[in-house]
Amino acid sequence: MRIVVDLTRCQGYAQCVFLAPEVFELHGEEALLYNPAVPDDQLERVRQAAAACPVQAIVVGEEVTVSAR
Amino acid sequence: MAVDTLLERITDYANRPDPYPLYAELRAAGVVRQTDGSYLVGTYSEIVALLHDPRISVDRRNLAAPYRGWVDEDQSVSFILLDDPEHYRLRSLAMRPFGPPHSPGRIDAMRGEIAGITEDLIEALDGRTRIDIVDDFAYPLPVTVICRLLGVPREDEPTFREWSAMIIDSVDIKPGEDPTGRQRAGGQARAEMGRYLVDLAEQRRGHPSDDMLSAFVNDTDPAGRLTREELATTAVLLFVAGHETTVNLITNGVLTLLRHPDQLDRLRHQPDLLPNAVEELLRYEPPVHLRPRTPLANIDVAGTTIPKGASLVLVTASGNRDPKRFRDPERFDPTRRDNQHLGFGSGVHICYGAPLARIEAQIALGALIPRLGTATLVQDPPPYRHNAMLRGPRHLPIEL
Amino acid sequence: MPGDLRQGRIVIVGASLAGLRAAETLREEGFTGSLTVVGDEPYPPYDRPPLSKQVLLGKVAADATGLPMRRDPDAQWRLGVRATGLDPVGKRVLLADGQSLPYDRLLVATGTRARPWPDPREAALEGVFTLRTCDDAGCLAERLAAGPRRVLVIGGGFTGSEIASVCRERGLEVTVAERGAAPLVGALGGTLSKFAASVQRAHGVDLRCGVTVTALRGNGRFTGAELSDGSRVDADVCVVAMGAVRNVEWLADSGLAASSQGIACDAGCRAFDRYGIVTDDVFVAGDVARFPHPLFDYQMLSLEHWGNAVAQAEVAAHNMVSSGPLRRPHLAVPVFWSSQFGLNIKSVGVPTFSDEVVIAQGSLSDGRLVAVYGYRGRITAAVTINMAKWLEYYQGLIETAAPFPPGPGAADGRPLVAEFSVPSNVPDPKGLFHGPTVALTGHLPDYRLAVGRPAG
Numbered sequence: 001m002r003i004v005v006d007l008t009r010c011q012g013y014a015q016c017v018f019l020a021p022e023v024f025e026l027h028g029e030e031a032l033l034y035n036p037a038v039p040d041d042q043l044e045r046v047r048q049a050a051a052a053c054p055v056q057a058i059v060v061g062e063e064v065t066v067s068a069r
Numbered sequence: 070m071a072v073d074t075l076l077e078r079i080t081d082y083a084n085r086p087d088p089y090p091l092y093a094e095l096r097a098a099g100v101v102r103q104t105d106g107s108y109l110v111g112t113y114s115e116i117v118a119l120l121h122d123p124r125i126s127v128d129r130r131n132l133a134a135p136y137r138g139w140v141d142e143d144q145s146v147s148f149i150l151l152d153d154p155e156h157y158r159l160r161s162l163a164m165r166p167f168g169p170p171h172s173p174g175r176i177d178a179m180r181g182e183i184a185g186i187t188e189d190l191i192e193a194l195d196g197r198t199r200i201d202i203v204d205d206f207a208y209p210l211p212v213t214v215i216c217r218l219l220g221v222p223r224e225d226e227p228t229f230r231e232w233s234a235m236i237i238d239s240v241d242i243k244p245g246e247d248p249t250g251r252q253r254a255g256g257q258a259r260a261e262m263g264r265y266l267v268d269l270a271e272q273r274r275g276h277p278s279d280d281m282l283s284a285f286v287n288d289t290d291p292a293g294r295l296t297r298e299e300l301a302t303t304a305v306l307l308f309v310a311g312h313e314t315t316v317n318l319i320t321n322g323v324l325t326l327l328r329h330p331d332q333l334d335r336l337r338h339q340p341d342l343l344p345n346a347v348e349e350l351l352r353y354e355p356p357v358h359l360r361p362r363t364p365l366a367n368i369d370v371a372g373t374t375i376p377k378g379a380s381l382v383l384v385t386a387s388g389n390r391d392p393k394r395f396r397d398p399e400r401f402d403p404t405r406r407d408n409q410h411l412g413f414g415s416g417v418h419i420c421y422g423a424p425l426a427r428i429e430a431q432i433a434l435g436a437l438i439p440r441l442g443t444a445t446l447v448q449d450p451p452p453y454r455h456n457a458m459l460r461g462p463r464h465l466p467i468e469l
Numbered sequence: 470m471p472g473d474l475r476q477g478r479i480v481i482v483g484a485s486l487a488g489l490r491a492a493e494t495l496r497e498e499g500f501t502g503s504l505t506v507v508g509d510e511p512y513p514p515y516d517r518p519p520l521s522k523q524v525l526l527g528k529v530a531a532d533a534t535g536l537p538m539r540r541d542p543d544a545q546w547r548l549g550v551r552a553t554g555l556d557p558v559g560k561r562v563l564l565a566d567g568q569s570l571p572y573d574r575l576l577v578a579t580g581t582r583a584r585p586w587p588d589p590r591e592a593a594l595e596g597v598f599t600l601r602t603c604d605d606a607g608c609l610a611e612r613l614a615a616g617p618r619r620v621l622v623i624g625g626g627f628t629g630s631e632i633a634s635v636c637r638e639r640g641l642e643v644t645v646a647e648r649g650a651a652p653l654v655g656a657l658g659g660t661l662s663k664f665a666a667s668v669q670r671a672h673g674v675d676l677r678c679g680v681t682v683t684a685l686r687g688n689g690r691f692t693g694a695e696l697s698d699g700s701r702v703d704a705d706v707c708v709v710a711m712g713a714v715r716n717v718e719w720l721a722d723s724g725l726a727a728s729s730q731g732i733a734c735d736a737g738c739r740a741f742d743r744y745g746i747v748t749d750d751v752f753v754a755g756d757v758a759r760f761p762h763p764l765f766d767y768q769m770l771s772l773e774h775w776g777n778a779v780a781q782a783e784v785a786a787h788n789m790v791s792s793g794p795l796r797r798p799h800l801a802v803p804v805f806w807s808s809q810f811g812l813n814i815k816s817v818g819v820p821t822f823s824d825e826v827v828i829a830q831g832s833l834s835d836g837r838l839v840a841v842y843g844y845r846g847r848i849t850a851a852v853t854i855n856m857a858k859w860l861e862y863y864q865g866l867i868e869t870a871a872p873f874p875p876g877p878g879a880a881d882g883r884p885l886v887a888e889f890s891v892p893s894n895v896p897d898p899k900g901l902f903h904g905p906t907v908a909l910t911g912h913l914p915d916y917r918l919a920v921g922r923p924a925g
Binding site for chain 3: 027031032
Binding site: 013014017018019020021025026027028029045047048051052054055056 | 169347407413423431
């Protein structure tokens with residue numbers, strides 16, 4: 001699972017950090033850093049974080065896979 | 070009926086079970102001055118704009134005299150009633166032992182403990198055919214959790230329950246009623262509860278334990294120090310908010326699911342939907358309905374000028390049902406997408422305890438749902454608590 | 470509604486954020502034809518902002534920033550192959566491998582690349598880096614992890630400042646050389662650039678402003694640089710962060726209005742040709758586009774912003790499969806962010822489109838503030854530092870062209886008044902090492918029109 005946070009929307013509510021602190025962290029008081037490649041044992045927490053984001057800024061999905069041509 | 074009596078009707082206890090038709094009326098009417106001089110806003114985009122507007126104050130001392138009611142100028146208030154920069158300073162201090170950036174894993178680490186408390190409560194229901202969701206489950210769960218988190222002895226519950234009730238009654242909105250009596254009583258309860266909590270904290274000074282009261286008095290960073298007064302107001306706020314709101318969220322959750330057996334069934338088979346379902350509950354039946362504010366300047370809202378110092382009530386629970394923002398808003402849909410609800414507010418005053426409430430609700434409902442297979446509501450609508458701002462059932466008797 | 474717009478062949482050149490989001494949106498909009506996405510890098514679409522932050526900090530691997538799909542666009546991905554030309558008459562995209570791709574509609578989303586150090590021999594010294602791709606980030610992260618004695622960053626724009634921030638966080642000595650008066654001055658103007666300079670110095674950055682780097686030294690390996698003030702910086706890593714170059718060379722013979730400032734397009738993302746005539750089958754999105762914006766006097770804007778790439782790609786994709794009246798304009802107000810030295814910097818509007826600035830909330834001394842920018846008496850931009858929750862209020866003021874300075878009554882007790890407003894001191898970008906991430910590029914959709922001649 002991959003994630004990207006639309007930091008254009010993010011307002012620093014940090015709900016994701018509470019719910020999945022191994023994937024999301026605050027850098028200083030407000031700036032968000034995160035691990036785009038979600039470890040398998042964090043999938044459930046990241047889904048909770050994505051649901052809880054007050055500005056719905058967390059996009060969850062699979063990476064593009066390119067089949068051999 | 071006249072729209073200028075909407076606030077009276079919304080806060081009228083008779084309408085507690087179903088205020089939503091009144092909210093629809095409010096959204097259609099726009100921003101209208103009420104008989105008591107206050108202004109109501111119930112449309113989503115206007116509420117969101119006001120919650121992010123730096124000209125809007127939460128500090129009651131900015132209310133013009135006729136709206137102010139009784140304010141004890143000597144008693145300090147918690148950050149929920151303060152504007153920046155004081156609000157920011159105190160909220161950041163309160164956040165240090167609770168969440169990021171200083172304690173990012175604190176709430177996540179409580180999941181196991183919350184699950185354990187939930188299991189104990191559910192085990193105690195074994196063999197019973199009739200239970201009260203509030204008294205048997207939705208109230209004791211968050212109270213036990215907040216007691217453990219703050220470091221308050223659970224057995225003192227009868228004492229603090231009474232204080233808490235007086236405090237939330239003092240902040241409720243009751244147009245046309247002289248608030249002096251209940252506001253005085255609330256002030257006194259706040260002072261007493263503050264002394265009680267500060268005493269508990271002081272016992273831990275120099276003897277740190279794993280709770281927030283201890284963390285507040287043992288923070289070694291001078292930047293992390295709260296004064297005694299600040300500690301009192303902050304601890305009272307966290308303690309009261311910690312057990313007067315989540316109870317509504319869990320109870321409203323059970324009520325809503327029993328009213329929507331198809332969705333209950335769906336969640337039983339797809340527990341993955343639960344985080345989303347909790348967000349939908351926060352939209353559909355939020356624990357907090359009204360948020361009082363006041364403008365620091367004359368402001369225009371949807372064509373109406375709200376004068377500086379006027380009482381302004383943001384009906385966030387109405388914004389949550391605004392059809393201009395949410396498709397099919399009267400429908401409870403646990404799979405709803407793009408759900409930017411106002412259940413916890415928005416902007417700098419967004420609910421401090423939101424992550425804890427979410428985890429408690431997810432664990433509580435997740436544990437309860439498998440048991441609700443054949444459950445039925447004994448009484449629908451159930452009896453509600455008096456509070457209009459913190460709306461939720463007083464009891465929710467069900468047959469298992 | 471002609472059904473053929475939902476079918477046929479669409480080619481997207483550019484397999485990064487804009488290309489991916491456009492591909493997804495095309496399918497969401499009901500496009501059922503064949504969809505091909507061409508990318509010169511061999512990797513599936515990945516996210517670049519983490520490269521100068523998480524990746525350089527060593528928290529995330531350089532190859533781990535792949536973008537999630539919002540839905541599978543069911544596209545053919547031609548990755549690792551560069552587009553070399555465009556035949557607009559024959560409607561074919563020419564590829565470096567000699568093949569060509571026929572299209573009915575084309576989206577150009579080729580973005581930018583890092584501006585290289587101008588002397589190729591010096592640029593080739595081992596230890597000299599640029600930062601744009603995940604390969605760049607991987608190599609640089611490895612060097613930073615090895616603990617160089619000093620890093621020289623050339624350019625104090627957002628990327629350069631973020632790199633300097635990472636260096637300090639990793640405990641590395643770092644020198645930032647900036648030709649302008651202060652870091653970030655090209656994007657944020659004078660007042661906040663002074664703040665940025667003080668933040669950098671407080672974090673131990675050796676900040677040199679008003680200087681140019683005249684030469685990179687080294688014998689095979691980079692060892693230091695000469696500065697225009699006669700001083701020398703000894704360092705073993707050099708990061709050239711002198712802004713971006715738009716990837717338009719492949720369109721040189723295409724007849725499109727492509728220049729170093731980007732490819733001019735209309736508000737509906739349709740490319741102009743070199744005569745200023747709008748095409749109807751070539752669309753543009755992302756960093757490589759320049760488009761007119763009504764809030765900024767219809768000046769052509771080039772935005773190197775993540776949010777713009779997404780928004781413009783969505784509008785372009787919608788318009789590619791919609792006929793005339795159903796098309797939408799790309800009117801989003803520019804928003805960007807940067808995180809550095811523990812600060813969250815966000816901007817809305819165009820700060821460089823300003824003549825005055827006022828601190829409306831917070832303060833420079835608190836390190837939390839909202840700066841509001843005005844141009845001829847109306848609000849055109851706002852920048853928050855660690856106060857992002859207020860940004861959308863100011864966005865509303867920009868969108869409604871509210872008067873500058875903002876009215877009184879901020880709840881934080883600092884009156885919003887005119888007496889504190891000062892000139893915004895936006896410099897001419899030509900005097901900077903770092904390119905601004907918003908470029909106002911004049912009113913003419915195609916400045917080459919004056920020299921253009923019909924072929925043959």
